[in-house]
Structures are given as structure tokens and as C-alpha cells.
Amino acid sequence: MDDQPAQRLSIEKMLNQQGYHRIAPVACFKELQAMLENAIEPFDLLLINSDLAADFALDLDDFFRHCPAIRHTLIYKNLPLHEQVMVLAPSSKVIKTLSRPPDNQALKNLMQMIDPQKSKATRRPWLRKVH
Helix, strand or coil, X not given: CCCCHHHHHHHHHHHHHCCCCCCCCCCCHHHHHHHHHCCXXXXXXXXXXXXXXXXXXXXXXXXXXXXXXXXXXEEECCCCCCCCCCCECXXXXXXXXXXXXXCHHHHHHHHHHHCHHHHHHHHCHHHCCCC
């Protein structure tokens, strides 16, 4: 979730390159709330720019940790820092913070943490099980 169309598209393309295709980009927090209220199944991952929730008096960590419609959340900032840091909160489903929008390597690392089976298959497609 990002209000910048180019950033949403960039993140979607990086996820597509890693084999993830069921992506629902949204531009604002109200759109996200509507999707969550109508979700039939939980979303596996939400990537959100922390700036989008600034207008709401809301603790993002708390909100997403207790939201049954989201399994994992990556909160990122638009700060132009040199290094990305990914922090997994103890006993939490929330993957807390990146210091800037995620790049390809950060998304790859994230997906290896939350979807290790697919990551293995993506890295070595010749080892996939045939059904």
C-alpha cells in the first residue's frame, strides 16, 4: 500500500519476479480498510508505507498484530537512508520496519522468512515435486 503509483508498480513487479502474482495494490488507508472488512481469506502479506497511516491516530504495529485478515506485515518508510534494516518483532506476525521502500533483495529476504518452501522451489526449480 503506497500512494505513489510508481512505487506500487515497482513492488508488484519485484514480487511477480519471485513468483507471487495475487497482488492487490491500494493507494490509501480507507481502501485497505474496505478490503480487510470484506476479506474472505486472510492476506498473506501487507506491505505498507507508514506515511499513509499518519492521518489516523493508530499504532500500526498493534493494528496489524491483532488484525485477523493479515498474516504478515512489512511497514516501510520513505526515508532516504543508506541501509535497510528488517526487524522481526518477538512472537509477532508483524515484520516491523524497513528504513526505505523495499528493494528486490529485501523482498527476497522477507519472502524467504514467511514462505520458505516457495523460496526453495524458486531458487532450485529442478527440485520441485511433480504432482
